[in-house]
Amino acid sequence: MEYGEAIRTGFHYLLESDRSVIVIGQGLWSPWYVGDTMRDLEKEFGTDRVIDTPVSELACTGAGVGAALCGYRPIVTHPRVDFALLATDQMVNQAAKWNSMFGGTSPVPVVFRMIVNRGGEQGAQHSQSLYSWFAHIPGLRVVVPATPQDAQDLLVAATLSDDPVVYIDDRWLYDWDQAVTAPRAINLASQGPLVLRHGTDITLVGLSWTTRLLMDAANLLQTEGLSCEVVDLRVINPFDASVVAQSVSKTKRLLVAEGDWVTCGVGAEVITRVIEELGPHALSVAPKRVGLVDAPAPTSKPLENNYYPKVQDIVKHVNEMMKWQ
Secondary structure, three states: OEHHHHHHHHHHHHHHHOOOEEEEEOOOOOHHHHOOOOOOHHHHHOOOOEEEOOOOHHHHHHHHHHHHHOOOEEEEEEOOHHHHHHHHHHHHHHHHHHHHHOOOOOOOOOEEEEEEOOOOOOOOOOOOOOHHHHHOOOOOEEEOOOOHHHHHHHHHHHHHOOOOEEEEEEHHHOOOEOOOOOOOOOOHHHOOOEEEEOOOOEEEEEOOHHHHHHHHHHHHHHHOOOOEEEEEOOEEEOOOOHHHHHHHHHHOOEEEEEEEEOOOOHHHHHHHHHHHHHOOOOOOOOOEEEEEOOOOOOOOHHHHHHHOOOHHHHHHHHHHHHOOO
16 A cells, blocks of 8 residues: 555544544645545545635644544644644644643644645745654654554554644655555554664664655665664654664664754754763764755755755765774
8 A cells, every 4th residue: 555545544444433533624625735645535424524624724723723622533634844834833832732731631632734745846835844843842742654554553543642743744655655454543652663674784763754765775785785774763752762772782873864954853863862872882983864954945956856865875874884893
């Protein structure tokens, strides 16, 4: 099943199994906005549960938060992460704080689904990821599925959670095709980083689209005789560094790739947590961060080709790190 279809399967399972689940947001009835991830769901479950809204991110997000407080499990969809910034007050100042302010008596079971639409010459205001922003906020769980299985399962787990959850999927993953098991109820609190590929020479850590990048790079590096361990973060708030630390204690080398700016990013957090847990001498070579340069996304296609990391960039960095013992 492809990643995009796996998301749709997760939506179908939730809408069919729980009448309190509703989906609200812009373009839900249009594949131009959300791809095939919600194809025809409004026809099967009704437009009173799959609600295509007018263009007001703040209004539909506020409606979602209010619905969660009234017993529903809404999924608020923003077709681009960039547009969700118009509703950050509802997410950061309201949903994330409500349960804490009321002593744990007022859960807010709302999912804020945001879609990354980078590339395609869309430019600086339509290409951002921004997951590290939301991971900084106590009270918001943040999940970033990379595999088709997680695209389905983490959506289900996020919706069944009693906490507000930011769920970020990436259009560059929509055609990734893998075997997927049937959806089931999952406790989001039990989810964390997973080792997708075992190896002994270097630990490669990714999230969302860069996990796919690292898996492809690991395949190429294997032909050169290098054994790469690939860790998919999956959940970045709350963040559990133990899986990465265990891997690095074995490989002694660490490279983190993210599809966002590296300054104050997830890669810096991963490296810091590993050093704090294992100590400064756990690595045999300085760790490496791979991500976007500190510049807004360009519109020019040739500039885009230089802006976003590629498999060949990962291979080059790994080979350079392997020279140091």
